[in-house]
Amino acid sequence: MGVKLSRYLLCLIACGACAQTLPDGPGKETFQSVCSRCHTPDAVIGKQGSKQWWQSKVTEMLQEDTDVTESDVDTIVAYLAKNFPIVRINVNKARALDLETGLELTAKESEAIVQYREAKGNFKTLDDLKKVPGLDAVKIESKKDLLEF
Numbered sequence: 001m002g003v004k005l006s007r008y009l010l011c012l013i014a015c016g017a018c019a020q021t022l023p024d025g026p027g028k029e030t031f032q033s034v035c036s037r038c039h040t041p042d043a044v045i046g047k048q049g050s051k052q053w054w055q056s057k058v059t060e061m062l063q064e065d066t067d068v069t070e071s072d073v074d075t076i077v078a079y080l081a082k083n084f085p086i087v088r089i090n091v092n093k094a095r096a097l098d099l100e101t102g103l104e105l106t107a108k109e110s111e112a113i114v115q116y117r118e119a120k121g122n123f124k125t126l127d128d129l130k131k132v133p134g135l136d137a138v139k140i141e142s143k144k145d146l147l148e149f
């Protein structure tokens with residue numbers, strides 16, 4: 001828990017500037033009450049996941065919380081999957097800022113992608129993208145499900 005908590009604090013500091021709010025919709029209240037027990041529900045803002053991904057995340061988060069009913073879990077997963085879906089990023093069209101926020105890159109990395117694209121033309125595959133100088137190949141590989149060419 002000690003390590004988990006400090007990672008959470010780091011995340012809080014990093015996200016301190018994003019003043020986004022949670023979207024309204026069915027399940028919001030259940031989500032907010034259950035997912036506020038350990039941290040603010042804002043932890044989900046900026047995350048993207050398929051229904052399966054959210055299902056596993058919610059299961060992971062609630063493993064010690066045996067009093068949450070299965071139907072509440074379903075409600076929460078449905079709310080998250082609907083409001084925080086995977087948004088694919090077209091690496092040939094996206095602006096630097098969209099690359100930065102959508103793929104969690106640094107400003108420098110996203111600008112390097114745009115510059116490379118302008119100089120060499122469109123990326124066709126993930127391997128093309130990995131040629132961008134200064135881009136972390138492991139990091140970009142981990143985002144491959146979000147990429148569109």
Ligand code: HEC
Nearest residue numbers: 004005007008034035037038039043044047058061064076
């Ligand atoms: C038992 C305490 C606890 C509850 C309840 C809880 N969380 Fe968490 N959550 C944590 C901790 C601790 C962290 C930070 C450490 C980590 O990343 O594992 C965290 C981090 C997160 C993160 C960001 C990091 C990541 O792994 O992506 C998300 C998203 C998240 N929680 C979602 C949820 C959702 C959705 C719920 C409600 C279903 C929830 N949490 C309920 C303890 C909890």
